[in-house]
Amino acid sequence: MADAKRAAHKEAVEKADGRIECAPPGQDRFAYSCAIDIVESQDGLFLTLRHPDGGFRRLLVTRDGRGVTAADGAEHAQVTTLAPDLIEVAIGGARYRLPATVRQSTPAK
Template sequence: MIRSLAALGLVALLAACNRGDPQPQAEPGAKRIECALGPGSTFSPACLVEKTEGEQGPEFVVRHPDGSFRRLRIAPDRSGMMAISGAADAVNELVGNPKVLQVTVGDDRYRFPADLDAGK
Protein backbone atom coordinates (compact mmCIF):
# COMPACT_ATOMS: atom_id res chain seq x y z
CA MET A 1 0.00 0.00 0.00
CA ILE A 2 2.77 2.44 0.95
CA ARG A 3 4.70 1.52 -2.21
CA SER A 4 1.61 2.20 -4.31
CA LEU A 5 1.14 5.62 -2.72
CA ALA A 6 4.83 6.44 -3.16
CA ALA A 7 4.70 5.39 -6.82
CA LEU A 8 1.54 7.43 -7.37
CA GLY A 9 3.19 10.46 -5.75
CA LEU A 10 6.25 10.07 -7.97
CA VAL A 11 4.08 9.87 -11.10
CA ALA A 12 2.19 13.01 -10.06
CA LEU A 13 5.46 14.84 -9.38
CA LEU A 14 6.90 13.88 -12.78
CA ALA A 15 3.70 14.91 -14.53
CA ALA A 16 3.83 18.31 -12.84
CA CYS A 17 7.44 18.80 -13.93
CA ASN A 18 6.64 17.99 -17.56
CA ARG A 19 3.54 20.18 -17.72
CA GLY A 20 5.36 23.46 -18.41
CA ASP A 21 3.77 26.86 -18.52
CA PRO A 22 0.67 27.08 -20.70
CA GLN A 23 0.89 29.34 -23.74
CA PRO A 24 -0.75 32.74 -23.36
CA GLN A 25 -4.09 33.17 -25.03
CA ALA A 26 -4.36 35.00 -28.32
CA GLU A 27 -4.18 38.76 -28.47
CA PRO A 28 -7.40 40.77 -28.82
CA GLY A 29 -8.41 40.89 -32.47
CA ALA A 30 -7.25 37.34 -33.25
CA LYS A 31 -9.42 35.64 -35.87
CA ARG A 32 -11.17 32.35 -35.20
CA ILE A 33 -10.61 29.64 -37.82
CA GLU A 34 -11.70 26.05 -38.26
CA CYS A 35 -9.14 23.43 -37.31
CA ALA A 36 -9.00 19.67 -36.91
CA LEU A 37 -6.28 18.72 -34.45
CA GLY A 38 -4.93 15.19 -34.36
CA PRO A 39 -5.65 12.09 -36.43
CA GLY A 40 -9.30 11.42 -37.21
CA SER A 41 -10.52 14.72 -35.77
CA THR A 42 -13.28 16.81 -37.32
CA PHE A 43 -13.20 20.53 -38.06
CA SER A 44 -14.52 23.03 -35.53
CA PRO A 45 -13.92 26.78 -35.03
CA ALA A 46 -11.58 26.09 -32.10
CA CYS A 47 -8.34 27.80 -33.19
CA LEU A 48 -7.36 31.46 -33.07
CA VAL A 49 -4.95 33.13 -35.50
CA GLU A 50 -2.82 36.20 -34.83
CA LYS A 51 -0.93 38.02 -37.54
CA THR A 52 2.49 39.25 -36.41
CA GLU A 53 5.50 40.77 -38.13
CA GLY A 54 8.41 38.34 -38.40
CA GLU A 55 11.96 38.74 -39.64
CA GLN A 56 10.93 37.68 -43.16
CA GLY A 57 7.52 39.34 -43.28
CA PRO A 58 4.09 38.53 -41.89
CA GLU A 59 3.73 35.42 -39.76
CA PHE A 60 0.62 33.73 -38.43
CA VAL A 61 0.47 32.15 -34.98
CA VAL A 62 -2.30 29.55 -34.81
CA ARG A 63 -3.27 28.95 -31.19
CA HIS A 64 -4.83 25.61 -30.26
CA PRO A 65 -7.40 25.32 -27.44
CA ASP A 66 -4.92 23.39 -25.27
CA GLY A 67 -2.44 26.28 -25.32
CA SER A 68 -0.08 24.84 -27.94
CA PHE A 69 0.53 26.77 -31.16
CA ARG A 70 1.95 26.57 -34.66
CA ARG A 71 3.74 29.32 -36.62
CA LEU A 72 3.15 29.69 -40.36
CA ARG A 73 4.15 32.13 -43.10
CA ILE A 74 2.82 32.78 -46.59
CA ALA A 75 5.11 31.13 -49.16
CA PRO A 76 7.29 33.55 -51.16
CA ASP A 77 5.38 32.69 -54.36
CA ARG A 78 2.06 33.12 -52.45
CA SER A 79 1.06 29.55 -53.40
CA GLY A 80 0.07 28.73 -49.83
CA MET A 81 1.43 28.62 -46.28
CA MET A 82 4.66 27.12 -45.01
CA ALA A 83 5.51 25.98 -41.49
CA ILE A 84 8.15 28.18 -39.85
CA SER A 85 9.26 25.80 -37.14
CA GLY A 86 8.92 22.08 -36.64
CA ALA A 87 9.87 18.99 -38.58
CA ALA A 88 6.70 18.66 -40.70
CA ASP A 89 6.15 20.54 -43.94
CA ALA A 90 2.87 22.26 -44.69
CA VAL A 91 0.65 20.74 -47.40
CA ASN A 92 -1.78 23.21 -49.00
CA GLU A 93 -5.02 22.67 -50.91
CA LEU A 94 -8.11 24.69 -51.80
CA VAL A 95 -11.32 23.12 -50.44
CA GLY A 96 -15.00 23.95 -50.04
CA ASN A 97 -17.36 26.40 -51.66
CA PRO A 98 -16.45 29.19 -51.32
CA LYS A 99 -12.83 28.05 -51.53
CA VAL A 100 -10.64 28.27 -48.43
CA LEU A 101 -7.00 27.34 -48.01
CA GLN A 102 -6.65 24.12 -46.05
CA VAL A 103 -3.17 23.68 -44.59
CA THR A 104 -2.09 20.34 -43.15
CA VAL A 105 0.95 20.13 -40.88
CA GLY A 106 1.55 16.70 -39.39
CA ASP A 107 -1.81 15.46 -38.05
CA ASP A 108 -3.29 18.96 -37.74
CA ARG A 109 -5.40 20.73 -40.36
CA TYR A 110 -6.34 24.40 -40.54
CA ARG A 111 -8.74 26.29 -42.82
CA PHE A 112 -7.71 29.86 -43.59
CA PRO A 113 -10.13 32.42 -45.06
CA ALA A 114 -9.08 34.31 -48.18
CA ASP A 115 -8.90 37.63 -46.29
CA LEU A 116 -6.54 36.42 -43.55
CA ASP A 117 -3.62 38.42 -44.97
CA ALA A 118 -5.67 41.63 -45.16
CA GLY A 119 -4.72 44.17 -42.52
CA LYS A 120 -3.33 43.31 -39.12
Protein backbone atom coordinates in the same frame (compact mmCIF):
# COMPACT_ATOMS: atom_id res chain seq x y z
CA MET B 1 -23.69 23.59 -50.48
CA ALA B 2 -27.33 23.26 -49.44
CA ASP B 3 -29.09 26.37 -48.12
CA ALA B 4 -29.44 24.99 -44.56
CA LYS B 5 -25.78 23.96 -44.48
CA ARG B 6 -24.72 27.35 -45.87
CA ALA B 7 -26.79 29.16 -43.22
CA ALA B 8 -25.32 27.02 -40.43
CA HIS B 9 -21.80 27.69 -41.73
CA LYS B 10 -22.45 31.45 -41.87
CA GLU B 11 -23.78 31.42 -38.29
CA ALA B 12 -20.71 29.47 -37.09
CA VAL B 13 -18.39 32.00 -38.74
CA GLU B 14 -20.24 34.91 -37.11
CA LYS B 15 -19.99 33.27 -33.67
CA ALA B 16 -16.30 32.36 -34.12
CA ASP B 17 -15.17 35.68 -32.61
CA GLY B 18 -11.72 35.81 -34.20
CA ARG B 19 -11.23 32.07 -34.32
CA ILE B 20 -10.52 29.90 -37.33
CA GLU B 21 -11.89 26.53 -38.30
CA CYS B 22 -9.49 23.76 -37.30
CA ALA B 23 -9.17 20.09 -36.42
CA PRO B 24 -6.30 19.82 -33.90
CA PRO B 25 -4.30 16.57 -33.70
CA GLY B 26 -6.57 13.68 -32.73
CA GLN B 27 -9.73 15.49 -33.86
CA ASP B 28 -11.65 14.39 -36.95
CA ARG B 29 -14.15 17.24 -37.11
CA PHE B 30 -13.53 20.90 -37.79
CA ALA B 31 -14.71 23.53 -35.31
CA TYR B 32 -14.07 27.25 -34.82
CA SER B 33 -11.81 26.53 -31.87
CA CYS B 34 -8.32 27.75 -32.87
CA ALA B 35 -7.13 31.30 -32.31
CA ILE B 36 -4.94 33.06 -34.86
CA ASP B 37 -2.25 35.66 -34.25
CA ILE B 38 -0.89 37.58 -37.24
CA VAL B 39 2.51 39.30 -37.10
CA GLU B 40 4.18 41.22 -39.93
CA SER B 41 7.97 41.38 -39.77
CA GLN B 42 10.83 42.12 -42.14
CA ASP B 43 10.89 38.39 -42.90
CA GLY B 44 7.23 38.30 -43.93
CA LEU B 45 3.75 37.66 -42.57
CA PHE B 46 3.65 35.01 -39.83
CA LEU B 47 0.53 33.23 -38.58
CA THR B 48 0.48 31.54 -35.18
CA LEU B 49 -2.40 29.09 -34.98
CA ARG B 50 -3.23 28.26 -31.35
CA HIS B 51 -5.06 25.06 -30.35
CA PRO B 52 -7.52 24.97 -27.44
CA ASP B 53 -5.07 22.74 -25.48
CA GLY B 54 -2.25 25.31 -25.72
CA GLY B 55 -0.39 23.74 -28.65
CA PHE B 56 0.37 25.88 -31.67
CA ARG B 57 1.84 26.01 -35.17
CA ARG B 58 3.63 28.89 -36.87
CA LEU B 59 3.21 29.43 -40.60
CA LEU B 60 4.80 31.87 -43.02
CA VAL B 61 2.59 33.31 -45.77
CA THR B 62 4.43 32.87 -49.06
CA ARG B 63 4.61 35.37 -51.89
CA ASP B 64 5.01 32.75 -54.62
CA GLY B 65 1.45 31.45 -54.73
CA ARG B 66 1.96 28.33 -52.57
CA GLY B 67 -0.08 29.78 -49.70
CA VAL B 68 1.88 29.06 -46.53
CA THR B 69 4.89 27.08 -45.35
CA ALA B 70 5.95 25.89 -41.92
CA ALA B 71 7.79 28.76 -40.23
CA ASP B 72 9.77 26.50 -37.93
CA GLY B 73 10.27 22.84 -37.22
CA ALA B 74 10.93 20.00 -39.62
CA GLU B 75 7.34 19.20 -40.57
CA HIS B 76 6.07 20.15 -44.01
CA ALA B 77 2.80 22.10 -44.37
CA GLN B 78 0.53 20.55 -47.02
CA VAL B 79 -1.76 23.15 -48.62
CA THR B 80 -4.98 22.24 -50.45
CA THR B 81 -7.18 24.77 -52.23
CA LEU B 82 -10.83 24.38 -51.18
CA ALA B 83 -12.27 27.48 -52.87
CA PRO B 84 -10.97 30.67 -54.52
CA ASP B 85 -10.87 32.27 -51.05
CA LEU B 86 -10.11 29.27 -48.80
CA ILE B 87 -7.22 26.86 -48.25
CA GLU B 88 -6.76 23.91 -45.93
CA VAL B 89 -3.37 23.46 -44.31
CA ALA B 90 -2.36 20.09 -42.82
CA ILE B 91 0.69 19.88 -40.57
CA GLY B 92 1.64 17.61 -37.69
CA GLY B 93 -1.73 15.86 -37.54
CA ALA B 94 -3.64 19.16 -37.37
CA ARG B 95 -5.71 20.76 -40.12
CA TYR B 96 -6.65 24.41 -40.48
CA ARG B 97 -8.97 26.25 -42.88
CA LEU B 98 -7.66 29.70 -43.68
CA PRO B 99 -8.91 32.56 -45.83
CA ALA B 100 -6.60 33.09 -48.78
CA THR B 101 -6.34 34.66 -52.19
CA VAL B 102 -5.69 31.72 -54.47
CA ARG B 103 -3.74 32.61 -57.59
CA GLN B 104 -4.82 30.93 -60.77
CA SER B 105 -2.02 29.12 -62.54
CA THR B 106 -1.17 30.51 -65.94
CA PRO B 107 -0.92 28.11 -68.86
CA ALA B 108 2.58 27.48 -70.23
CA LYS B 109 3.31 29.01 -73.62
